[in-house]
Structures are given as structure tokens and as C-alpha cells.
Amino acid sequence: MSESISQLEEKRRERLIFILAFALVISVMNSTMFNIAIPAITDEFGLKPSQAGWIVTGYIIVYAIGSVMYGKLADQYKLKTLLTAGLLFFAVGSVIGFTAANFWMIVAGRLLQAAGASVMPATSMIIPSRYFTPETRGRALGITSAGMALGTAIGPIVAGFVTSFISWHYLFIVSLLVLVTLPFFRKYLNDEAEKQKTNIDLAGAAFLAGTLALLLLAVTKSAPLLAAAGAVLFVFFLWRMNMANDPFIRLSLFRNKHYSIGILVSALSSGIGFGIPYLTPLLLQTVNGLSPLMSGLVMFPGALVAAVLGKKAGLLADQKGNHFLAYTALLSFFLGYGFLALIAGLSPLIVMAVLLLACIGQTFIQIALGNTVSQSLPKEHAGVGMGVFMMTNFIAGATSITFISKALEVHHTLIQLNPFLHNQESINYSNIYAVLALLIAAVAFIYSSTFKKQSV
Structure with missing residues (x-):
């Protein structure tokens, strides 16, 4: 009898x-598909690049804050309850986005999508840890990682096909596929008892979200008053973090030097990494004149190869050391962006080949820095510390997109960092890639200076 019960379990x-893996495929696709559709949305509504960037930027800000909030709520409420609420928020946002008649309805839909989709990071960590033994957890994490990798790889192709042959509106319908998983989550998740409730620092979360939104809007609109308002909110955020009994972010975490610098290096790397999924489709569609579908196909090999090799990156760190993986990643990252700066505007086939280097570097450096940061934390701070780690990476991505979008609006620049550039239409893209390559060199210097004596 006990054996049959065990088999059922x-x-x-x-x-x-496998239900979780499917949900992660759709969730990751949703976060990447709109990068391909942005040129079409920009043309339809006559937007500036910095305005259109908010389709992605707004999503990431809410997703960053929400992922930490759901992680805290998961200690108090049933996971199936949180998933139900999150996926329903997601569905409402998808319907609003699908019916959007103006740009701000799209942004509103994306914000609601993010408020719901941000339940997935907590879910992807909780299910393997709660439902699998240490001996079987690795396989479970491998399945979820494969789901995320698949979503990253096929997202641009799905987005390109839908945008080219139907309409970008239907990307919101594709995202609704995640609702298929809800009945199964409710069936197979345990009715685990709710834990003792503690206060959730909603005020701290609101101050942080407001700070980010105002500062990034200040960049978008070149508005000093918005920047000042954002600075005021940031002061309130710091005050709240010092005064609250259980603050949204414990500032004491940052007294750990290796953790603080690890967070900085990882945030810089994440921000730089958005030059691939955000900037490259714009280059391919606006300069090379590719359709959304063709630009998605150009992006596909790099994402796929990085996903496949990403599974082996952890083994490489174990065999050769974490520093070896980090420096390999940074070199690949630097060469990828350096070559993109040189070839911007040339054949998409050349761009496709160079993206292999950039995508591998992006994937490997996040794995290496995740290891580095986790090793810098004592066991009692691991959960909250890694939650802040993920959030800062998302925030860095939102910040990067805002600055990249603003840089694309520069016209008739006299600065040309690539003296060999032939296609003058791609000068802004080439300059941005070159700056990102220089930032990678700065990341390598900071990493080497801080962690060269740290054991791995």
C-alpha cells in the first residue's frame, strides 16, 4: 500500500x-516577444524609441518588485493561491493589451501582465525545493532550466511570425496559453498550511518602484523636475528601510563587501546584456530592413546555442573554477559586442554569427556571478540576498533599455567610435555596442580586483 502511495506521489x-516547465516557457516568451514587435508598435503609434521602450521597461520594473513580493508572500500563503491570483492578473493584462487602441493601454496591459507573471520566479524555486528530495532536485531544476531556455529561444520566432503575418496584438493572446496550467497547478500542489503572517513592507516597495519610474521617466522626457521627485522618493525609501521592522530590503546586506560588489557587477552585466534582445532586433528591422519574422530567425541560433551550453556552464565552473567561467564569459561577451560595433549594418548572416559569442557570454556571466554572489552570503541571508540579487538584475535591465532608447534618438551625431563603419544609418547602434563593450571591460576589471583572492 505504501509503495503504491509513493508511486502516486x-x-x-x-x-x-513538467507543468511548471511549460508555464516557464510561456512566461519567458512573454518577456522577450515584445522586443521583436517594438518597431511595428513604434510605427503604428508614431512613437519615439524612448517612449516605445516603456513597453519593456515598465514590465521589468513591476516584474522586479513583484518577484521579491511574491517570494515574501510565499512564506505566508498557499502557493496555489498566489499562482491563481498571479495568473489572473496576467490574464487581465493580456486582454487589455490585446484590445489596446493606444500606446498607454499597451503599457497598462504590460504592467498588469508583469504584476501577475512575477509570481513565476518564486514558483520556479519553491516547487523544486518543496516537492523534490536533494537527490532528485537537480533533475527538476534541469527541467525548469530547459523550459526557460526553450522560451528564450523560440520567443523571437513566435513573435516574428505573429507580428509579420497577423498582428502584434495577438502576442497577448499567445501569452494567455499560460492559463492552461492553472487547473493543473491547483490539482497537484499541496494544500500546505499557511504560516504565521508577518507584515509585508508595501510602503518600501512602493517607494522603490516610484523612485525607479520617476528617474527613468526623467531620462525619457529629459525632465529635471521628475529626476528631483525621484530623488525625494529615494530618500523616503532609505528612511523606510532604516525604520521598518521588516523592510522590503535589508540595508545590512550591503555591509558585506563581496556581496555588494557582486551585486554591482551582476547589475552592470545584466544591463549590458539587454543590448542583445532589445537593441539587435531594432537594428535588424530599421537598418537592415528585415521583417519581424526574419529578425527573430536571426536571433534564434544564438539564443539556442547559449541555452544548450548554459546547462554545461555549471559543470565548467565545478571543473575549472568559477573564475575561469567568469573570464571566459567576459571575453566572449566583449568580443561579441566589439564585433557588433564593427559590423552594425552589414549582412544579417554576419550578425547571426557574432550573436553566438554575445549570447554565450551573456548566459555564462550570469551563471558565474550567481555562483559568486551566492558564495559571498552566509546561509541565514541566502534567501533574501538572492532575491535582491534577482531584483537588481531586473532593475538594471529596465535602466539599460531606457538609456539605450534615449541614445537611439540622437540624430546627426559627430561621434563615430567605429572608424571603419560604412553604413551611416547604423552609427547610433555601432556607438552603443562599442560603449557596451567598454563597459564589459570595466566589469572585468572590477570583478578581477574584488574576487581574485576569493576562493571559489
Whole structure:
């Protein structure tokens, strides 16, 4: 009898992890598909690049804050309850986005999508840890990682096909596929008892979100008053973090030098990494004149190869050391962006080949820095410390997109960092790639200076 019960439990866990993997495919696709569609949306509504960037920037800000909030809420409420609420928010946002008649309805839909989709990072960590033994957890994490990699790889192709042959509106309908998983989550997740409730620092979260939104809007609109308002909110945020009993972010975490610098290096790397999924489709569609579908196909090989090799990156760190993985990643990252600066505007096939280097570097450096940061934390701070780590990476991505979008609006620049550039239409893209390559060199210097004596 006990054996049959055990077999039933095993089947339930197996089904649950594959349901989670499918949900992660759709969730990751949703976060990447709109990068391909931005040129079409920009043309339809006559937007500036800095305005259109808010389709991605707004999503990332809410997603960053929400991922930490759901992580805290998961200690108090049933996971199936949080998933139900999150996926329903996501569905409402998708419907609003699908019916959008103006740009700000699209942004509103994306913000609601993010408020719901941000339940997935907590879910992707909780299900393997709660439902699988240490001996079987690695396989479970491998399945979820494969789901995220698949979503990253096929997202641009799906977006390109839908945008080219139907309409970008239907990307919101594609995202609704995640609702298929809700009945299964509710069936297979345990009715775990709610834990003792503690206060959630909503005020701290609101101050941080407001600070980010105002400062990035100040960049978008070149508005000093918005920057000042953002600075005021940031002061309130710091005050709240010092005064609250259980603040949204514990500032004491940052007294750990290796953790603080690890967060800085990782945030810089994440921000730089957005030059691939955000900037490159714009280059391919506006300069090379590719359709959304063709630009998605150009992006696909790099994402796929990085996803496949990403599974082996952890083994490489174990065999050769974390520093070896980090320096390999930074070199690949630097060469990828350096070559993109040189070839911007040339054949898309050349861009496709160079993207292999850039995508591998982006994937490997995040794995290396995740290891580095986790090793810098004592066990009692690991959970909250890694939650802040993920959030800062998302915030860095939102900040990067805002500055990249603003840089694309520069016309008739006299600065040409690539003296060999032939296509003058691509000068802004080439300059941005070159600056990102220089920032990678700065990241390598900071990493080497800080962690060269740290054991790995």
C-alpha cells in the first residue's frame, strides 16, 4: 500500500514539474516577444524609441518588485493561491493589451501582465525545493532550466511570425496559453498550511518602484523636475528601510563587501546584456530592413546555442573554477559586442554569427556571478540576498533599455567610435555596442580586483 502511495506521489511530482516547465516557457516568451514587435508598435503609434521602450521597461520594473513580493508572500500563503491570483492578473493584462487602441493601454496591459507573471520566479524555486528530495532536485531544476531556455529561444520566432503575418496584438493572446496550467497547478500542489503572517513592507516597495519610474521617466522626457521627485522618493525609501521592522530590503546586506560588489557587477552585466534582445532586433528591422519574422530567425541560433551550453556552464565552473567561467564569459561577451560595433549594418548572416559569442557570454556571466554572489552570503541571508540579487538584475535591465532608447534618438551625431563603419544609418547602434563593450571591460576589471583572492 505504501509503495503504491509513493508511486502516486512520484507521478504527481513529475507532472507538476513538467507543468511548471511549460508555464516557464510561456512566461519567458512573454518577456522577450515584445522586443521583436517594438518597431511595428513604434510605427503604428508614431512613437519615439524612448517612449516605445516603456513597453519593456515598465514590465521589468513591476516584474522586479513583484518577484521579491511574491517570494515574501510565499512564506505566508498557499502557493496555489498566489499562482491563481498571479495568473489572473496576467490574464487581465493580456486582454487589455490585446484590445489596446493606444500606446498607454499597451503599457497598462504590460504592467498588469508583469504584476501577475512575477509570481513565476518564486514558483520556479519553491516547487523544486518543496516537492523534490536533494537527490532528485537537480533533475527538476534541469527541467525548469530547459523550459526557460526553450522560451528564450523560440520567443523571437513566435513573435516574428505573429507580428509579420497577423498582428502584434495577438502576442497577448499567445501569452494567455499560460492559463492552461492553472487547473493543473491547483490539482497537484499541496494544500500546505499557511504560516504565521508577518507584515509585508508595501510602503518600501512602493517607494522603490516610484523612485525607479520617476528617474527613468526623467531620462525619457529629459525632465529635471521628475529626476528631483525621484530623488525625494529615494530618500523616503532609505528612511523606510532604516525604520521598518521588516523592510522590503535589508540595508545590512550591503555591509558585506563581496556581496555588494557582486551585486554591482551582476547589475552592470545584466544591463549590458539587454543590448542583445532589445537593441539587435531594432537594428535588424530599421537598418537592415528585415521583417519581424526574419529578425527573430536571426536571433534564434544564438539564443539556442547559449541555452544548450548554459546547462554545461555549471559543470565548467565545478571543473575549472568559477573564475575561469567568469573570464571566459567576459571575453566572449566583449568580443561579441566589439564585433557588433564593427559590423552594425552589414549582412544579417554576419550578425547571426557574432550573436553566438554575445549570447554565450551573456548566459555564462550570469551563471558565474550567481555562483559568486551566492558564495559571498552566509546561509541565514541566502534567501533574501538572492532575491535582491534577482531584483537588481531586473532593475538594471529596465535602466539599460531606457538609456539605450534615449541614445537611439540622437540624430546627426559627430561621434563615430567605429572608424571603419560604412553604413551611416547604423552609427547610433555601432556607438552603443562599442560603449557596451567598454563597459564589459570595466566589469572585468572590477570583478578581477574584488574576487581574485576569493576562493571559489
